[in-house]
Amino acid sequence: MSIDRRSGCPINLSLEVFGDRWSLIILRDMIFGGKRHFRELLNGSLEGIASNILADRLKRLMELGLLTKADDPSHKQKAIYSLTEMAITLVPIMAQLGAWGRVWLPVTEELSIRAELLEKGGPPLWEQFMDELRQEHLGAPSKTPPNTPTVRRQLRAAYEEVVARKAEAVTE
Amino acid sequence: MSIDRRSGCPINLSLEVFGDRWSLIILRDMIFGGKRHFRELLNGSLEGIASNILADRLKRLMELGLLTKADDPSHKQKAIYSLTEMAITLVPIMAQLGAWGRVWLPVTEELSIRAELLEKGGPPLWEQFMDELRQEHLGAPSKTPPNTPTVRRQLRAAYEEVVARKAEAVTE
DNA sequence: CAATCCGGTTGCATTTTGCAATCAGTTGCA
DNA sequence: TGCAACTGATTGCAAAATGCAACCGGATTG
Structure with missing residues (x-):
């Protein structure tokens, strides 16, 4: 290719x-x-x-x-x-793709919660996420205030919450 | 496939x-x-x-x-x-894809002017465009005020202007 | 010192793509 | 009336991409 x-x-x-x-x-x-x-x-x-x-x-x-x-x-x-920066700026495309897929395609709840969060957060959240990626991948200095929960952590927490809730619904 | x-x-x-x-x-x-x-x-x-x-x-x-x-x-x-409505709601994805490509890939000026306009117009322009597409393809009633220039016409005019300007630059 | 992990590579069958020629029915024009 | 051009495709075939499983030599771990 x-x-x-x-x-x-x-x-x-x-x-x-x-x-x-x-x-x-x-x-x-x-x-x-x-x-x-x-x-x-x-x-x-x-x-x-x-x-x-x-x-x-x-x-x-x-x-x-x-x-x-x-x-x-x-x-x-x-x-x-x-x-690279080129890849990091794909975040808005990923967000739009996730938002569209969530509406029109047979997504599962636990895998789409992140797309939902990213859509609701909008461009400001995308910017914060890209900033975090620049720190991780490019060694850039942080522009977000300290003690702010990272976007990745928020997304992960939301995912785990859905998984836990679904597991509970099965066992009870 | x-x-x-x-x-x-x-x-x-x-x-x-x-x-x-x-x-x-x-x-x-x-x-x-x-x-x-x-x-x-x-x-x-x-x-x-x-x-x-x-x-x-x-x-x-x-x-x-x-x-x-x-x-x-x-x-x-x-x-x-x-x-269908499913396809019409791809407009934001197209806009983001165009905006990203314009920054990072070897686009030509006349073919990227539309992406530039769409990016600058932002979500309100995308909404107007989707509204026009709903009229054309789904027979939906218009929600935009009459005598507003259509988005497609704006995009087309911008494209033709660039083409004309480039042709002039060659012949002069 | 053996099992596992590391980033891949190799060979091969299947699927997808690209290209050019073709098709049968429909229409416009002289 | 007759014929060329146009309609949305289909067919056959070669080339490229994909998917799968097995394998590789070196590094690390218990």
């Missing part, structure tokens, strides 16, 4: 970047799931990506400028992948 | 709908280009879709509930495709 440049239309060019079934899934897991390693991405995703496809897409996303790769100092064989 | 339902995640499900290189291009041409017929979509797009792929995607988009098809009374062989 390579970039074609069929036309200079922005929608077309965006589609040539992630008009496939896996690139955005990988970015989703990195952005929302905090995954940084090959194995985390391989075993962590619900959708079950194959290792050759994962390797190919990581390479492609690096060539396109959406990811960078570095050695993990804790383990000589580990590589750590980072989002 | 069918729908897999690999997981109930809204981003994944959205990706299963248009995680390919053509579905969104077709919807783009219908939404922004006003294309309604097979031949218009076949010959009109800059990217040059093949007729078998177009036929397949139109069928798929109908099955998914994004399009409907009706006889064109003016010609016994003509079919007219319409957007």
Whole structure:
């Protein structure tokens, strides 16, 4: 899979970047799931990506400028992948995609609670989330006031609450 | 190409709908280009879709509930495709996709002016545009005040202005 | 020192895509 | 009336992408 440049239309060019079934899934897991390693991405995703496809897409996303790769100092064989600013600014697209999917497609409750939160938070919450990602992936200084709960933590807490509530509903 | 339902995640499900290189291009041409017929979509797009792929995607988009098809009374062989509400609400996604592509990808000026306008107009302009699409495709009554220039006309005028200016720059 | 983990690679069958030619019915025009 | 152009597709075939499972050598852990 390579970039074609069929036309200079922005929608077309965006589609040539992630008009496939896996690139955005990988970015989703990195952005929302905090995954940084090959194995985390391989075993962590619900959708079950194959290792050759994962390797190919990581390479492609690096060539396109959406990811960078570095050695993990804790383990000589580990590589750590980072989002670039180009990838971090996909957050609004992810939010819109999630919002649309939540309305029109057969989503499950526990997996869509995060999309709901992100939609309700709107652009200010997206900005805060992108700021956090810049700290994690680019080493940028924080612009949010200290002791603010991180967006990722909020999303995670909401997810776990739904899972717990559903489990309780089954056992009672 | 069918729908897999690999997981109930809204981003994944959205990706299963248009995680390919053509579905969104077709919807783009219908939404922004006003294309309604097979031949218009076949010959009109800059990217040059093949007729078998177009036929397949139109069928798929109908099955998914994004399009409907009706006889064109003016010609016994003509079919007219319409957007459903599900497809019309893709406008914000298109706008975000265009805005992102404009920043990060090698877009051409004349093809990105529309994305720029749509981005600057923000959600109110998107709403007006969706309202117009509901009139055209669903026969809905207008909610915008009369004599307001249509969004499509504004986008088209901006595009033609850029083209004219570039042509002038060459010939002078 | 053996099991596990690390980021991948290889080979192969299946599916999807792209391309060009073609089709049968419909319409406009001379 | 006759014919060219147009309608929404379909067919056959080669090339590319995908999915799957097995495997690799080196690093780490218990």
